[in-house]
Amino acid sequence: MADKKQNKKIVNIPIRKHTSFSSLKEYNVLQPTPKLHFFIKLSYVIMKNFKLLIRSRTSALIFFFGPLFIMFVVSMGFNTSNLQGINVATYSESYSPLTESLIMNLSNDLNLEKKNSEQDCINSVRLATHHICLIFPSGMAVDNSANNNIQVYADESRTNLADTVIEKLASKVEIHSKEMSSGIITQMLGTLDSINKEVEVGKLGIAKVNENTNAGLTNVQDLLGSIDEFDFTNTIDITPLSDEIDDIKDSANISSSVFSNLEDLIEAIQLDVDAKLSAAKQKAIDVQEEGQSVKSSLQNTPAKIAEVENSLNSIRESISTLKVTNVANIVSPIKTTIKPLTANRSYLAYVLPSLLALLVMFVSLLLSATSMVREKESSAHFRNFITPTKDILFITGHFFSHISLLILQIAIMLGVTAIFIHGIPLTIYLLAGVLLVIFATFFIFLGMFLGNLFNSGESVSIAALSVATISLLFSNTVLPLEAVTGFLRTIVKYNPFVIVDSTLRQLLVFESISLSNQLYLLLGGIILSFILTLVANKLREKTFNNG
Amino acid sequence: MVSKEYIKIEHITKKFGDVKALDDVNLEIQQGSFFGIIGLSGSGKTTLMNMIISFWKPTMGKISFGGVDVHKHRNFIVKQFGFATQATSVYRLLTVEENMKYFGKMYGMRKRDIQKRTEILLDLMHMAGTNHVLAKELSTGMMRRLDIACALIHNPKVLLLDEPTEDLDPVLRKELLALNKKINDDGTTIIMTSHMLDEVETVCDKIAILHGGRLIATDAPEKLKEKYSKNEEIHITTVPGKYDNLVKKFRQLPISNIVMKSKKVVLYTPDASKILDKILSIINEGKEKIVDLRVNKPSMEEVFEYITKR
Numbered sequence: 001m002a003d004k005k006q007n008k009k010i011v012n013i014p015i016r017k018h019t020s021f022s023s024l025k026e027y028n029v030l031q032p033t034p035k036l037h038f039f040i041k042l043s044y045v046i047m048k049n050f051k052l053l054i055r056s057r058t059s060a061l062i063f064f065f066g067p068l069f070i071m072f073v074v075s076m077g078f079n080t081s082n083l084q085g086i087n088v089a090t091y092s093e094s095y096s097p098l099t100e101s102l103i104m105n106l107s108n109d110l111n112l113e114k115k116n117s118e119q120d121c122i123n124s125v126r127l128a129t130h131h132i133c134l135i136f137p138s139g140m141a142v143d144n145s146a147n148n149n150i151q152v153y154a155d156e157s158r159t160n161l162a163d164t165v166i167e168k169l170a171s172k173v174e175i176h177s178k179e180m181s182s183g184i185i186t187q188m189l190g191t192l193d194s195i196n197k198e199v200e201v202g203k204l205g206i207a208k209v210n211e212n213t214n215a216g217l218t219n220v221q222d223l224l225g226s227i228d229e230f231d232f233t234n235t236i237d238i239t240p241l242s243d244e245i246d247d248i249k250d251s252a253n254i255s256s257s258v259f260s261n262l263e264d265l266i267e268a269i270q271l272d273v274d275a276k277l278s279a280a281k282q283k284a285i286d287v288q289e290e291g292q293s294v295k296s297s298l299q300n301t302p303a304k305i306a307e308v309e310n311s312l313n314s315i316r317e318s319i320s321t322l323k324v325t326n327v328a329n330i331v332s333p334i335k336t337t338i339k340p341l342t343a344n345r346s347y348l349a350y351v352l353p354s355l356l357a358l359l360v361m362f363v364s365l366l367l368s369a370t371s372m373v374r375e376k377e378s379s380a381h382f383r384n385f386i387t388p389t390k391d392i393l394f395i396t397g398h399f400f401s402h403i404s405l406l407i408l409q410i411a412i413m414l415g416v417t418a419i420f421i422h423g424i425p426l427t428i429y430l431l432a433g434v435l436l437v438i439f440a441t442f443f444i445f446l447g448m449f450l451g452n453l454f455n456s457g458e459s460v461s462i463a464a465l466s467v468a469t470i471s472l473l474f475s476n477t478v479l480p481l482e483a484v485t486g487f488l489r490t491i492v493k494y495n496p497f498v499i500v501d502s503t504l505r506q507l508l509v510f511e512s513i514s515l516s517n518q519l520y521l522l523l524g525g526i527i528l529s530f531i532l533t534l535v536a537n538k539l540r541e542k543t544f545n546n547g
Numbered sequence: 548m549v550s551k552e553y554i555k556i557e558h559i560t561k562k563f564g565d566v567k568a569l570d571d572v573n574l575e576i577q578q579g580s581f582f583g584i585i586g587l588s589g590s591g592k593t594t595l596m597n598m599i600i601s602f603w604k605p606t607m608g609k610i611s612f613g614g615v616d617v618h619k620h621r622n623f624i625v626k627q628f629g630f631a632t633q634a635t636s637v638y639r640l641l642t643v644e645e646n647m648k649y650f651g652k653m654y655g656m657r658k659r660d661i662q663k664r665t666e667i668l669l670d671l672m673h674m675a676g677t678n679h680v681l682a683k684e685l686s687t688g689m690m691r692r693l694d695i696a697c698a699l700i701h702n703p704k705v706l707l708l709d710e711p712t713e714d715l716d717p718v719l720r721k722e723l724l725a726l727n728k729k730i731n732d733d734g735t736t737i738i739m740t741s742h743m744l745d746e747v748e749t750v751c752d753k754i755a756i757l758h759g760g761r762l763i764a765t766d767a768p769e770k771l772k773e774k775y776s777k778n779e780e781i782h783i784t785t786v787p788g789k790y791d792n793l794v795k796k797f798r799q800l801p802i803s804n805i806v807m808k809s810k811k812v813v814l815y816t817p818d819a820s821k822i823l824d825k826i827l828s829i830i831n832e833g834k835e836k837i838v839d840l841r842v843n844k845p846s847m848e849e850v851f852e853y854i855t856k857r
Contacts, residue, residue: 040652041655048641379632382630382636383650383697383698386600388622388655
């Protein structure tokens with residue numbers, strides 16, 4: 001009887017409200033099935049997954065609106081190029097005018113608060129009420145005491161912030177310091193210029209002195225010549241005068257006594273003249289000696305003047321060798337100017353590549369991992385195993401379900417980005433989208449692999465978060481990769497997050513892309529994670545317990 | 548491809564690590580039969596079901612369906628079997644119709660066939676009008692019916708029911724058993740596991756008793772009773788129900804066992820008719836008033852207890 005029923009082929013089944021029970025066997029479901037079934041089945045698996053996700057309202061809300069919310073909040077929050085709300089504590093035993101002026105300068109961009117003690121200042125950083133503490137030296141001034149060392153206390157555990165704040169502060173102090181240096185150097189340069197001019201004037205004076213010296217020397221030589229020509233040996237010859245007197249005496253027959261007084265006077269005069277000549281001779285000798293000494297001095301003077309002139313020339317030459325006389329160049333002989341590679345300098349542009357990669361990584365991992373576990377925890381899961389459906393169909397179905405959602409989310413995220421960052425061409429967004437989809441593919445398979453390995457939502461969430469956190473920590477997002485030591489640094493270069501982060505940075509910040517071997521690595525990672533998923537799925541099927 | 552439509556289980560052993568879940572089990576299940584597998588929890592019932600449907604491979608032995616090794620032709624086999632598990636295997640966030648459609652598609656059915664089959668099955672399961680109700684909103688009984696409907700969507704030749712009446716109240720249990728009986732009457736071979744011996748006894752043509760992974764006995768219920776129990780049961784319910792005094796006196800009669808149950812006492816005796824008068828006298832003397840007195844043939848429960856405690 002049963003055989004007879006089973007062999008019966010009825011095509012048209014009347015649909016009635018109360019169908020007869022015998023109609024149960026009125027289909028031959030074992031008839032050949034169309035070849036399209038893989039894709040039809042696939043579409044049903046995908047639709048089923050969508051329905052399950054959407055009807056699980058909390059999950060749907062988190063997965064759809066979570067990333068959107070994060071993008072909006074981050075975009076609004078970081079769409080600036082300035083650091084906001086940096087609190088700086090300061091302390092000095094004695095605030096000098098220089099300190100006050102520096103504080104005034106800093107207070108334009110930073111929130112400054114003077115503390116009562118050095119310890120208060122340092123504690124304020126420890127307690128995180130302030131980002132940085134500045135200890136100014138007592139009575140800071142620019143002089144030879146060199147009492148101008150400002151101590152900076154920063155919370156190094158907040159690595160990025162500490163670096164940024166210190167950098168900002170250092171640049172502010174540097175600007176102020178440069179202004180002061182400029183003043184000092186201007187003054188120094190002015191002094192040098194005056195010296196230069198005075199030397200020039202001095203040189204002219206020296207030439208005049210030289211000329212005068214030469215003239216003096218000539219005069220001295222002439223004078224000495226004149227003295228030499230003077231005959232101090234001659235005395236007054238009074239013989240003619242005595243002869244004349246004798247004649248007079250003879251002619252006038254005047255007594256000799258009349259002329260004796262005159263002759264005495266004449267002799268006295270002769271004696272006086274002789275004495276005076278002798279004194280004059282002595283004086284001439286003295287003058288000659290002095291003249292020789294002056295002559296000798298005057299003869300040495302040109303050499304001395306030449307030495308002075310040489311010294312002045314040397315000073316001039318030294319001053320003229322100062323090639324840099326521009327104050328700014330002396331203050332900063334070597335200048336570094338950081339030129340942005342992009343016109344867009346808001347923090348959002350810099351944080352965006354990491355943010356997108358981060359969101360896609362977390363959403364892909366968590367969505368696929370938790371979906372797999374939810375499927376496993378579903379009582380219906382077992383029925384899938386006992387249908388004539390290959391594992392690959394379920395894996396493909398789950399993948400397409402998740403990647404569809406991720407594509408939607410990526411589109412939304414890039415759309416939000418476009419609202420806040422202008423000027424990026426559409427092709428760049430498309431390339432970024434494609435890259436993120438490839439990235440999501442890797443993490444979806446990885447999430448499915450984890451979902452197959454773990455049996456509870458809690459454990460798989462922890463596993464997925466751990467994987468994502470490791471990826472995040474070993475990237476440039478939290479700490480620079482250059483801080484990673486040894487062998488690990490070689491490995492982390494292959495971290496998919498690093499690959500996508502750097503490629504997205506090229507795309508969204510510099511609007512260029514160079515797809516190197518890294519992309520092949522990513523594709524290799526996808527294949528590997530897919531194989532792992534297949535193996536884990538098979539393993540799960542073998543260990544599944546529906547009892 | 549199917550030459551003989553019955554299931555043959557030959558020397559099946561299944562190990563999980565060092566633990567033997569099944570140990571050299573041999574069974575033959577005829578086409579069209581309603582076959583019951585009973586046993587305590589952990590006796591290997593579900594393991595056996597999973598191997599019949601080719602989900603798990605046996606460590607040793609072979610299971611064939613109509614001569615076809617189920618583990619070598621899995622794709623063919625899963626189309627011949629429907630399986631309703633202990634935990635209802637439906638998606639709770641899909642509607643009744645969506646569940647049917649989804650699993651129908653997984654079995655490779657055409658859309659129109661699924662549609663027609665769904666209507667028939669929902670009608671059969673008294674679930675008409677619930678097409679668009681989410682499975683999670685169904686009552687336990689309805690959910691169980693949906694599970695069976697999903698197991699039947701592809702019109703299997705064999706329906707496996709693993710503890711189908713678990714968690715159901717007596718009324719629903721009866722309804723479901725009747726439903727299963729109908730399905731069986733239609734020609735679908737049913738293999739049902741249960742630890743509710745009375746219901747197995749009610750519907751099954753043949754019963755296999757598993758204990759500690761070993762098959763202890765297999766036969767029709769009546770034959771098992773004949774083979775393993777010589778007693779009849781006398782169920783007595785009295786008021787005010789001071790059974791302690793009565794039991795002391797009952798022990799003087801030729802009774803093999805006395806079991807106190809809630810509000811009643813059950814006496815096991817080889818021939819109830821010989822001691823019935825004396826029982827009535829003892830009750831009267833004890834100033835008890837009879838509310839209910841029934842004489843039953845030996846139950847599967849007694850058979851099961853006898854076999855498993857040997």
